[in-house]
Structure formats: C-alpha cells, structure tokens
Amino acid sequence: MTGTNGPLSGIKVVELAQWVFVPSAAAILAELGADVIRIEHPKHGDPYHALTTAGAANSAGALSARSAQANRGKRSIGIDLGAPGGRDVAYSLIREADVFMTSLRVGALVKHGMSQQDLAEINPRLVYARGDAFGPAGADSDKPGYDITAFWARGGVGELVTEPDAPQLARQPPSFGDRIASVGLAAGVMASLLGLERGCEPQPVGASLIGAAAWVTASEIVSGGPAKGPGQRVAMPPLTGSYRCADGKWIMLNLMQSERFWDDFCKCIGAPELRSDERFFNVQGRDGNGAELRLELEAVLGRCTRDEWSAALADFDGPWAPVQDVSELASDPQMEANGFVCPVEGSDMRLVRSPFTVGVPQRILPRGPELGEHTEELLLESGCSWDQIVRLKDAGVIT
Template sequence: MGIDSLPLSGIRVIELAQWVFVPSASAILAELGADVVRIEHPTQGDPYRALATSGYGNSGRSMSIRSAQVNRGKRSIGIDLSIPEGKALAHRLIASADVFMTSFRAGALERLNLTQAEVEALNPGIVYARGDAFGPLGPDSAAPGYDITAFWARGGIGALVTDPESARIAKQPPSFGDRIASLGLAAGILGALVGKVRTGRGGEVSSSLMAAAAWVGASDMLTGEAPKEAARPTVPATPLTTSYRCSDGRHLMINLMQSERYWSDFCKAIGAEELTVDPRFLDFAARAGHPDELHAEIAGRIGAAPLSRWREVFADFDGPWAPVQTVHEAAQDPQVRANAFLLAVDDGSGEELVRAPFTVGEVPQSLPRAHELGEDTEVVLLEFGVAWEEIEDLKAHGAVT
C-alpha cells in the first residue's frame, strides 16, 4: 500500500516529546500514513536517542536501536525553543498541523506558550494530545515519572509479578508501560480525528502511564484477590533505578537515570548527605564503579524506616520515585480516583470497571453495562442494511443467534 493510500495520509502531526511513551504513539500514526515532524533541540536532541541502558549516560546526536524503533517513519527538525525565534517557529508549524503531541510537563508547556488554550488559539481545529505520568488531574498531575515508577510501581503491575518476600520488585521489561500507554494515546487521537471530520473541532486527548496500569491490571484490580503465585526477579537493576525494602517490609521505587541532576537532593532526603563527598560516589563514573557499595548504603537508609515515613520525606523530592503499591491500593490511589480511571457501571449495580487509558474531551461520569451475548444482533444487522429475511436465513444456518 502506497503512502497516499494509507488512512492518515494528509494528516500532519507535530510532536514535542521525549523518551518512549508519546513517541511510540506518534510512531503508530506515522505507520498509518501521517506526516509526523519531531521538534528536537538542535544539539542535544531526545535523550533516548543514545540511551544504552537505564542509569547510564547519553549523547544527544547519536542514535540507538531503541530510539530508531519508536521514531521510525518520522522527520526530525532541530529547533531551540529557549529563544524567541525558535518558539515562534514552533508556533508556526503547530498552526498548520492537524495534531499536536507532547510529553512535556505542564510547567514547561506554560513557559513555551503551548498550553491547550494557547495552541487552540493558534489553531482552533487542532487535536491537542498529551501523555504524562499520572493523569492531568489530581494532586500529582504535575509530578515527574517514567513507566518504571508510574506504571510498574505505583500502578501495581510490578507487585503483581513479584514474590512478596523478594528484596526487590521484579525488573520491568524495557519501556513496557510506555508502549502499552502509547496504544491508548494513539487510539484517543484517532477518535479525535474522526470527531474533527464530523464537527471541524479537534479538542483534547490525554493519556497516562497510570491509566495504562489500571487498564492492564483490571482483572486483578476488580477481583479484590491477590495472586497466589508470582514471578521472581532475575536481573538486578542499577542502584539508582531499582526498588528498596522499607522497615515494614514495603518497597519504594526510585528511577534516577539523570543521576547528576538528582543525586544531591536524593542524599539529603534519605539523611545521607555524607555520600555526596564520598570518593566512591562523587559523580556518575564513580557511582557506576561501586554499584554494590552504593546499593548497600541506600538500602541501609531506606530499610531503617517504614514506607509511610518515606512518603513524607519524598513528598517534596522532585525526582522520579514511587511507593510500590498493589493494584488494590492503586485502585484507591488519589490519582486513580481524581482521574476516574475506575468508573461505576450505569446500571445501578454499584460495580466499577476500568475505563480506557485515555480521555477524549471531558472525563465520563460512568461506563455502560455489558450486554448479553447476541443481545443486539438483530438491531445492528438491520442498521447495517441487512434485510430481516436475510437475518432469518442467517439464523437458520447458525450464522447468527
């Protein structure tokens, strides 16, 4: 099939995003024929381009195979958004697009004049799509997070696959939550594009890593029963991208891939400021050379207090971390409730279901009930132009019931 015959041929997408989640969603659109243009910093690029493994360094202009996977079929343009001319150029590109996609946090979008209201003022018919860690509402809507913290840890998925007696939460497959969440974001965008054809207005699409965790963990989240058996971790993680056991047997997860940025504040938070001057841990290279010693130092501090204490301590820490929750705890998490990832069924039964991991427009108030097998067969067939006589014949032959 040629590019001109693909379903999204002629759709223009401007992407301002990094890492895996949102770029994976736009990769889906590109495969469907959309012209996806990535805005990247002209010298630093997307940090994911040269990522070798979690916790290790990057160089912006090289390209890893993982980055190639999530960015295939796109064009990249280097724009420095920190200067007025660069910002104005980005606004011009967005003004001619059908879709704007971003993973930037709310504060960054405000600084760039790229909030939903500002983008819609530039382009009233645009689809404004944003993927984040915890959802656009709730107390932690602006908090940082990767899939290992927002999806795997706080969303309850890591707990589902870890032996409760393990010293560490099972290692998440690379970008596991990112790719699952990307499907929800892409689906939301597709729905909004259909709506744009009908109404001329694009509107807002949002999706998050935590929404994806609720969707993936729905079976266990809704049953209220913990699994009897769970897989054990097999590959150790780096000391700054792993889980730690607290004094009460609970775990917390940290994900300080940009270790130089967070190292000093992290040491202060755990009451170990002396580690910042320890020759073994002075910088990234030194820490990489002493992983076992570093893990022991951090484990000793974390293991001296219960999870409730670390929730308090890390409340003001602006680095990616999360309490490791079961899916049942996640079901009652303020972020899950604030964003209505679980909703009541509209039949008055009091049951709740997990909604799709994206939001198009306003958050729904409830979910429709599940219909009985074959309940709507006749109505649907009639709506699609199948004559009643043919339906009877199909029934007679066992084709429909």
Template sequence: MAPLSGIKVLEVAQFWFVPSACALLADWGADVIKVEAPMRGDAMRGLIASGAVQATGQFNFMMEQPNRNKRSIGIDLAAPEGLALLYELVAQADVFVTNFMPDARQRLKIDVDDVKRVKPSIVYARGHGYGVKGADAGRGSNDGTAFYARSGIANRVTPVNSPTPAPTARPAFGDGISGMALAGAIAAALLGRERNGHAPVVDVSLLGVGMWQVAADIVAAAEFPGGLDLPAHDTVPNPLVNMYRTKDGRWLQLATLQADRYWPDFCERVGRTDLIADTRFSTHEARQQNRAACIRELDTVFGARTFAEWRAVLETFDGQWDLVQSPSEVLGDPQVLANGFMRPVEYSDGVHHLVDGPAQFDTTPNDLTRAPEVGEHTEQILLELGLDWARIGELKDANAIT
C-alpha cells in the same frame, strides 16, 4: 492507502512513551514532524553516550524503535523566532502531541491555550504520569514509577511471601502500551473531529494505563479483602493453567481454561492415559480438590522431556499452551516471521530490525524507515512551509533552528 495519510502531527516530546505513540501514527500514514532542541535533540539520544544503553556501533535501539518513520526539525522553542516558527507549523498541523511538564509548557508557551489560539481545530494530546488533576499532576515520573509501582502492577506480580517486590519491569515496559493507548485516543479524536467538528484535548497517563492493565485486581480489591493473590505453583486450582519445567530447564505455560474438554486428549498426548480414568483427576472438580497431587504428576511428566520435544508433542494440541521464549527466540519465531511482526530497516551500517506496530491494515505489515537525525529535515520542512533560503539562513544565524 494508509488510514492516516494526509494527517500532519507535531511531536514535542522525549524518551519513549509519547514518541512511541507518534511512531504508531507515522506507521498508520501520518506525517509526523518531531520537534527537537537544536544539536542536543531528544534526551533519549544521549543514552548511548552516557553508557545507560548498550550500543552496536551507532545503532541506538532505544531511539530507533519509538522514532521510526518520522521527520525531525531542530527548533529552539525558547527563542522568539523559534516559537513563531513552531506556531507556523501548528497552523498546518492536525495534531500536537507533547509530554513536557506543565511548567515547561507554560514557560515555552506551548500549553493548550497557546496552541489552540493558533489553531482551534487542532487535536492537542498530552502524555503524562499521574493525570492532569490532583497534587501530583506536575510531578515527574516514568513507567517504572507511575505505571509499574504506583498502579499496583509491581505488587500484583510479586509472588506471595516474597521478601522483596518483583524487580523493576523491563525497559519501556509501560511506555509502549501507554503509547499505544495514546495513539488510539488520538485516532479517535481525529474521527470525532471529522464527525462533529470538535477537536478535544486528549490525555493519557502512565498511572491510568497501569491501572487498566491490572483492572481485574483493582476491581476485585473493592470486593474481596486483600484482593486476588496468585496461587503458588502447587496450589493452582486448575492444573492445566500452570507453568511446568522441562528436562532442560525451560518452561511451558498451560492456559487451558476448559480443562474437562481437553483433559483426555492432553493425557493421551503426554503418554499418561492412566490419568484419564483416575478418579482423583477425571473431572475439573476432582483435579481441583486433588490439585497438589495432580500438579506433582504433571511436574514429573514435563520434567521427562526437553523443551524441543514438548514443542513437537503439543504442536497440534487444541488446548491453549505456549513456550516461555527469550527475546532472541522471538526474533526467529516462525509466526513472527510469517506475519512480518519484525521489520527490516536500512541503515548506513546495514540492516537492523524493529518491532512493527501491533495493528495491520489489509493484512499488510507497515513499512518502516530509520529514526531521523537531529534536525535532519529542518530545511525540507521549512521549504514546504513556504520559507525561502534567505529566511532559513537568518533563522540559522539567530540559532533558532538546527
């Protein structure tokens, strides 16, 4: 049985960060009800229509990936009947999750006090940009700003002496990891509620998660003037922790921290046994002192063979290394396929694939279903709530539901 089976989650959120947290909760067995504005729904749905997202038919991958395994109910929260209906759902839920801004939560009467008044034992979870305190608590943000720029990540991944910062990170780059942090925090809160009876308010911010990602740099900045700068390619202290270009223009990442342990075997595999006894390179200290010369030798070595050839040569090497792959290559990676990290999902136009959550239970990949259409499950959810068809008709007539 999935670990969160029997848990009911109400999601009042849009875009990727918070919905991705709820997708993980759904992967883990929770019944996630996505509350959307009637007709319009989650603003992420409009990205294809606006041209901001490439589409293959009607498959909106930006909507599907963070919203699989959920049910959708269309409720106008601004309508008194809609808000009353939401409160009925709250009364049956274990978790309420939102990324609405503070002023919107207050205006719609879905802030902590409003929801806790209906059900004190509910876990109330917020995902936001900058935290719940301070001058920027109510400021809008996204992962490109709070997570990538302000946290220090953009600065730390920018090469030394670069005339401009590193380009903005990939789509949802900070949202996914922040959603995973929020999902984990919600699961911890549920466990705490079970153990001690207290249902906490959970807060996770993009800024906080971004800082966690570069915590080593931030902590070091307090100890070393200027922090930790990444060395240039030819000045890396350990030549076996570096990237090397192959004959066909691809890249290999070496990350062999215990270099002395693996140096002789490495040299034999790459066909340079002469480097083993070379006094310039025979120990870690010697390689560090003569790093520029050692890296030039390895540049020449790796530049002599193709990406595929090096894959075969290093396949059984025990030192840490890997290939710099494109997303297209990841799709067919044998390790990805063996572990079910990509999951097939049935759609009306055929099968599409989504990335599974990073956690598996009993070594089993998660079963995924497509993201719901706006309000697709409205009637089903309301019938489960105990409403009859006459009442559902009245709510539709009042435009309170989809």
C-alpha cells in the same frame, strides 16, 4: 515517511516529546500514513538517543535501534524554543498541523507557549494530545514520572508479578509501560480526528502511565485484587501455569476448560495413569486435589525438554505455549509469517511494527530521522525563505 497511502495520509502531526511513551504513539500514527514532525532541541536532542542501555553511548544526533523504534518514519527539526524567535518557528508548523502531541509537563508547556489554550488560539482545529505519568487531575498530576515509577511501581504492575517472598520487586522490561500506554494515546488521537471528520469540535486527548497500569490490571481491580491477605496469593489452578522441563526451560498451560481438554492432554503427554486416577477423574476432583495434581504434572513434564514437549503437543488443540526468551520470539515462525519484526530501509536494523494492522501491513519500515535532519525542508514548506533560514541558523535558533 511511512505509508503515504495509509488511512492517515494527509494528517500532519507535530510532536514535542521525549523518551518513549508519546514518541511511540506518534510512531503508530506515522506508520498509518501521518506526516509526523519531531521538534527537538538543536544541540541536545531527545535524551533517549544517547541512553547508554540502548547500545553504545551515542551522541545527541546518533540513532540507536531503540530510538529508531520510537521514531521511525518521522521528520526531525531542531528548534531552540527558548531562543528569540524559536517559538514562532514552532508556531509556523503548528498552524498547519492537525495534531499536537507532547509529553512535557504543564509548567514547561506554559513557559514555551505550548499549552492547549496557547495553541488553540493559533489553530482552533488542532487536536491537542498529551501523555503524562499520573493523569491530568489531582495533586500529583504534574509530578515527573517514568514507566518504571508510574506504571510499574505506583501502578501496581510490579507488585502483581512479584512473588511474596522475593528479595526485591520484579524487574520491569525497558519501556514496558511506555509502549502499552502509547497505544491508548494513539487510539485517542484517531478517535478525536474521526470526531473532527464528522463535524465535532476538536476534543483534547490524554493518556497516562498510571491509567495504563489500571487498564492492564483491571481484572484484579474489579475483582478486589489477587491477594487473600498480606503476602498471600491465590494459587494457580494446576492446569494453568508454568512447568519446568528437563532442560530447565518451561512450558505454559492454560486449560481452563479442563473437562474439554483433560483426556487428550493426558494422551499427548503420555500419562494415561493421570487420566484414570480417581482423584483427577472430573473437574471437581482436579480442583479439589489441585496440589496433588500439580506435583504429578511437575514429575511428568520434568521428564522431557521443552522442545520435546512442543513436538508432543503440536497437534493438541488446547491452549498452551513454550516459554520463550525475546531472542527466540524474534525468530519465531509466527513472527516471521506475520511480519511483526521488519527490516528497515537502508539499514541493517530490524524494528517492530505497530501491534495491529490496517489493510496490508508493511514489510519494510522507514528509518528514524537524525536530529534536525529535515529542518530546512520543513521551514521551506512552512513558507520561510532561505535568507530567513540562514539568519535563524546563525542565531542558534535552529540546527
């Protein structure tokens, strides 16, 4: 388990969830010290374990790096909730829990006796947290959805980053919306726990993929959207945006305060002629002649490679960055200095820690559990005898 001295040490979380969204939220809580117990089907496990895009075609109990990323620091128990006695085994864990987290749809939760009302009857102090695709209200509230459909497609994120004349929608990176939404769900759980600490009644927590999409596109929503009309986009200012370098790689500029940075920028890129050009002499000229300025910058920045520009701009105090691919990001000196990607105990894996720190961040992350790895340990903790455990195993209720 992770961080037994963390701020959530002593908090017990029972997770009944699959794939990435809710498990990633629970992984954040585990990293902060919570004891997170995963309930998985004893034979099938979480289908994310065996997702072929995560590497080799794993078995249900095998652990891919992507599965470990969402489940590190947890304990796993295999329970067949549909088998006689399976629900009671789960209840024995939930009675002692502080938080229940799930991604199951309402119908499945009712079927297995895991609705908010069901669990409130056995544990009135339980924080009930659910992540879904489309929010808890409305006609589509219980429709199935993944981040690529609820966040990227219906949530408008994919359209927002796709050029108007593109032959198809821009590709979403794997689990992109899931991990964004997971931070909100984890924050909601922590807020509800804080309310309990201060004497409030337990407040249910919800987060959705489409809600996360609205949050990340809020600037466009509140300003009426980025488009001037069908198929049209507002052009980026010339000092904000990407420029292709001589080696085909890119740099990104974001010099919104152009009056502050213009002179130094021209010096750093070796273009005094732009600094003295009357078309670009002040901010009004640079804005009014934006198309011309962009062409000039394309010509200048196309003369050198990305790394050459990185060296030339190293001491420039304006906001810019080299455009990196993910493999470059993983070895970026800033990533190394801050420990954003960490080795995993007893493994050659490297996983990404939570996107914030509380106290001193961990430099080594725990591994994810194998399917049902902690079944016996957890049942003994909940008061089961060895004889009861053997009977449950023989009946196929647990693994």
